[in-house]
Amino acid sequence: MKTALKTLFHFIHGNPEGKREAVDKFLNKSEDFRLLLSANGKALELMAEMTDAARSGQPSGITRVRAYSVMVASSVRQMIERLCRMAPGKYDGLREAFNEIVRNMDQAFSGPAKGPLGPPVLRMRDVRAIDLPETGSKVAMLGEIRAELGAIVPRGFAITASAFRLFMQTTGLDDEINRLIQIHDGTTLEELSDLAASIRQAIDLAPMPRELEEAVREQCARLGDIRFAVRSSALGEDSEQTGFAGQFVSKLGVKPPQVTDAYRAVIASMYSATAITYVRNRGLREDEMVMAVGCMEMVDAVAGGVIYTRPPVGGGLDKVIINAVPGLPCAVVDGSSLADSWTVDRETGKIVTRDIAEKEIRFVLTSGGQVRKEKLYGGRELAPAISDHDAERLAALALRIEAHFGHPQDIEWARDREGLLVILQCRPLTICEEPAELPATDEESRSLAILSGCIPASPGAAAGYVVKVETDEDMFRFPDGAVLLARNARPQLSALLPRAAALVAEFGSSVGHLANVAREYGIPALIGAPGAVERLSGVGVITVNGNNGTIYLGRRKRMIEREARPTARMRTTDVGLALERVLTFITPLHLTDPESPDFRPDGCRSMHDITRFCHEKAVSEMFTQDERPVAGARRLTGQQAMQYWLVDIGGGTSGTDQAGGESRRNITIGDVRSSPMRALWYGMMAVPWEGPPAPTMDGFMSVMTSAAQNPALAAGVRNDMGERNYFIVGGHYCNLQSRFGFHFCTIEGFAGDDPNVNYALFQFKGGGASMDRRQMRSRLVAEVLEKRGFIVEIRDDALFARLEGVSRQAVEQAMAMLGYLLMHTRQIDMSMAAPAMVVHYRDKFEADIEELLEGLPGELREAGCTA
Numbered sequence: 001m002k003t004a005l006k007t008l009f010h011f012i013h014g015n016p017e018g019k020r021e022a023v024d025k026f027l028n029k030s031e032d033f034r035l036l037l038s039a040n041g042k043a044l045e046l047m048a049e050m051t052d053a054a055r056s057g058q059p060s061g062i063t064r065v066r067a068y069s070v071m072v073a074s075s076v077r078q079m080i081e082r083l084c085r086m087a088p089g090k091y092d093g094l095r096e097a098f099n100e101i102v103r104n105m106d107q108a109f110s111g112p113a114k115g116p117l118g119p120p121v122l123r124m125r126d127v128r129a130i131d132l133p134e135t136g137s138k139v140a141m142l143g144e145i146r147a148e149l150g151a152i153v154p155r156g157f158a159i160t161a162s163a164f165r166l167f168m169q170t171t172g173l174d175d176e177i178n179r180l181i182q183i184h185d186g187t188t189l190e191e192l193s194d195l196a197a198s199i200r201q202a203i204d205l206a207p208m209p210r211e212l213e214e215a216v217r218e219q220c221a222r223l224g225d226i227r228f229a230v231r232s233s234a235l236g237e238d239s240e241q242t243g244f245a246g247q248f249v250s251k252l253g254v255k256p257p258q259v260t261d262a263y264r265a266v267i268a269s270m271y272s273a274t275a276i277t278y279v280r281n282r283g284l285r286e287d288e289m290v291m292a293v294g295c296m297e298m299v300d301a302v303a304g305g306v307i308y309t310r311p312p313v314g315g316g317l318d319k320v321i322i323n324a325v326p327g328l329p330c331a332v333v334d335g336s337s338l339a340d341s342w343t344v345d346r347e348t349g350k351i352v353t354r355d356i357a358e359k360e361i362r363f364v365l366t367s368g369g370q371v372r373k374e375k376l377y378g379g380r381e382l383a384p385a386i387s388d389h390d391a392e393r394l395a396a397l398a399l400r401i402e403a404h405f406g407h408p409q410d411i412e413w414a415r416d417r418e419g420l421l422v423i424l425q426c427r428p429l430t431i432c433e434e435p436a437e438l439p440a441t442d443e444e445s446r447s448l449a450i451l452s453g454c455i456p457a458s459p460g461a462a463a464g465y466v467v468k469v470e471t472d473e474d475m476f477r478f479p480d481g482a483v484l485l486a487r488n489a490r491p492q493l494s495a496l497l498p499r500a501a502a503l504v505a506e507f508g509s510s511v512g513h514l515a516n517v518a519r520e521y522g523i524p525a526l527i528g529a530p531g532a533v534e535r536l537s538g539v540g541v542i543t544v545n546g547n548n549g550t551i552y553l554g555r556r557k558r559m560i561e562r563e564a565r566p567t568a569r570m571r572t573t574d575v576g577l578a579l580e581r582v583l584t585f586i587t588p589l590h591l592t593d594p595e596s597p598d599f600r601p602d603g604c605r606s607m608h609d610i611t612r613f614c615h616e617k618a619v620s621e622m623f624t625q626d627e628r629p630v631a632g633a634r635r636l637t638g639q640q641a642m643q644y645w646l647v648d649i650g651g652g653t654s655g656t657d658q659a660g661g662e663s664r665r666n667i668t669i670g671d672v673r674s675s676p677m678r679a680l681w682y683g684m685m686a687v688p689w690e691g692p693p694a695p696t697m698d699g700f701m702s703v704m705t706s707a708a709q710n711p712a713l714a715a716g717v718r719n720d721m722g723e724r725n726y727f728i729v730g731g732h733y734c735n736l737q738s739r740f741g742f743h744f745c746t747i748e749g750f751a752g753d754d755p756n757v758n759y760a761l762f763q764f765k766g767g768g769a770s771m772d773r774r775q776m777r778s779r780l781v782a783e784v785l786e787k788r789g790f791i792v793e794i795r796d797d798a799l800f801a802r803l804e805g806v807s808r809q810a811v812e813q814a815m816a817m818l819g820y821l822l823m824h825t826r827q828i829d830m831s832m833a834a835p836a837m838v839v840h841y842r843d844k845f846e847a848d849i850e851e852l853l854e855g856l857p858g859e860l861r862e863a864g865c866t867a
Helices: 002-008 020-056 062-086 093-109 129-149 161-171 173-184 189-205 210-223 256-269 273-281 388-405 443-447 472-476 491-499 513-521 532-536 557-562 574-583 607-624 675-685 697-709 771-786 808-824 835-862
Strands: 121-123 156-159 228-232 251-254 293-297 301-308 319-326 340-345 351-355 361-365 371-375 409-416 421-428 449-451 456-458 461-468 483-488 502-507 525-527 541-545 550-553 634-636 644-648 725-729 733-740 743-750 759-766 791-795 798-804
Touching: 020 062, 020 574, 020 607, 020 798, 062 093, 062 173, 062 574, 062 607, 093 574, 093 607, 121 129, 121 210, 129 156, 129 161, 129 228, 129 293, 129 388, 129 421, 156 210, 161 173, 161 210, 173 189, 189 256, 189 273, 189 472, 189 491, 210 256, 210 293, 228 256, 251 256, 256 293, 273 491, 301 388, 319 388, 340 388, 351 388, 388 409, 388 421, 443 449, 449 532, 456 513, 461 502, 461 532, 461 557, 472 491, 483 491, 483 532, 491 502, 491 513, 502 513, 502 532, 502 541, 513 525, 541 557, 675 725, 675 733, 675 743, 675 808, 675 835, 743 808, 759 771, 759 808, 771 791, 771 798, 771 808, 771 835, 798 808, 808 835
Parallel strands: 461 483, 483 502, 502 525, 644 725
Antiparallel strands: 121 156, 156 293, 228 251, 228 293, 301 319, 301 409, 319 340, 340 351, 361 371, 409 421, 449 550, 456 525, 461 541, 541 550, 634 644, 725 733, 733 743, 743 759, 759 798, 791 798
């Protein structure tokens, strides 16, 4: 410690005055120190945000997690470089530790190892369930039921996951798309729409790999001049956890030469605002999304629809539900039309109920291969889309598919002109848990019902201000927590569901895409609510009951609480897992003891370890540096008690640079413009010192004993301190190295406009009394400082305190308080044996500081130091 004390004040004798390079060196070190603190604050802030995201279980996306990790690494790297500049050659080992941690972080982000690329296309007749990693679920399941159950599925082929990777890798699209996502970094729907447009343009401009183009051309030639439905079959799509219902586009009526263009469009839809919103809310990784595509022959359908092998919202578990519309089935899944429905008993296979809707439109395939919307009239709007016999055939086929996969199914189908039932898609069906018993509606709520008889599509009850959405502009302006009101249950509206309290759509079906997504999100929904747009527009707050199909005026709090759905068990997401893996190399702190032999660069195992090491060593370098600028020092006049000298390293004083004579040698406190020094000086002088405490016999003996054991304190011996006390000041900076009697201190502060670089430091040590009394005094000072936000460490009788990342005003207050403590803790170590004296001084200090800080703003205004 003696060595440290020698170096602490070595500048006073170690550097001849007039050396400008000493000023520059000190200024550069101070600048490095401030920037190191700034980087430290930023790194810790980012770590805290990443930790919060991990705890919430809802990180916003893998790109954001990667960006945060890069920002943490960047801040930590800045700390290393600043520390190495402060002490060249001493801490170079940190760079290797840093590089090793970064390598581990990169590895943590890596997904499963990818094997060699497979074929770019697979024929539908060759596909089985085991081909799912190449074809995606949609195509694989169709191939499976065709081969195992003899089900009729469209002819066609799959453009595989390997083809997607080939396209991304050979063109650099994977890097370009990740770059665009990072650049945009948007979260609003409007920002995500801009991002989607940029990615779509990049995909359109990328050349198609020749081998992929040739393989597609060969498959098209094999199938002849047919029209294709080019549909998404992304890896992870159509799973029980993540259905992706309606998130990707399908291109219908595609001619063979147009297949690759349709392929680009389907890939681009993976980055649409709707899809990205879904991906992030489901905790999936954007950087691991892979789009396989099914190219299937269009069915010239006279009817089509969706089958649920069990009711999706609970109840009636012995029923199969069939929805049907005339023409192509897209009118069911996109919510553009009401649909007929049948319920079929699972045991008997017989129809239980039938509900024929008034269907206004249908979609048909023209002779030219185009999909056209037609209006229904002349009684056809009320005709059943299919016969009862077809409904029973569909139910029987659906139950075979369910039995094969061992799970309730959501099946899309079509009936062609020859009466064949063609399966277009089958996937696991998610079923909401059925409430034990629906509670009765109270009398007051019944009187406030404004719309009833709606089709429940997702259970539960919720309230909010009703907001109608018809256009893209309406979507951009949709507020959080509102009830989403729409004419049609368009799948694009799913982008709003994470922010909506409930959903009401006038047209659509409980088996459509939007209903599926509402159930995934657990949002109460009514789809098929005739007259809802006119009845609900402008009524204000409503309560939507997804169990009984009724909408009530106002917020029905008891109903919402009573019919709340059980909270779904938090799913461990892909992004969450990646975040947890990378955090193991970022946040754990292993270096906790600076005195430990392991507290060294090669002991750093995380980014947090490096920040801790850099901070500790940076503070040490600032306190123990052996060269201080004293060139141009001027004597601070007007004080008699001690010798103060001042060095201005730039902007700390006013109007004296060109002065001559006495003004070049002396300066008054009135010339000082450095707010931290003015605050420090105010703290030193505002409260008169009462003088040393009354001596007691044991205290006096303690001082005498210590003095006798310390040759440096013996009378007549020149000690290491010399006689001068130096203020080193800048526009926002102040450093004071001083000796007051038997104790030594360093005070330093920077008070600028950026809180990230502001700080106040205090080192305090020594005294004339015995070690136990000096330690007690240090603990008393620590207690006072900690109440004001300082972080304090005590080693023997040395106290180290710091305050960082605070406002300019907070630093000024800290400097005033440190000035007060500097003056008023002198010699009180002699009286520290009695606990009553500790209490006395603590109460006095806190009262004085309170009063001191009240007067500080006025003092700084008068001095012209306020911002």
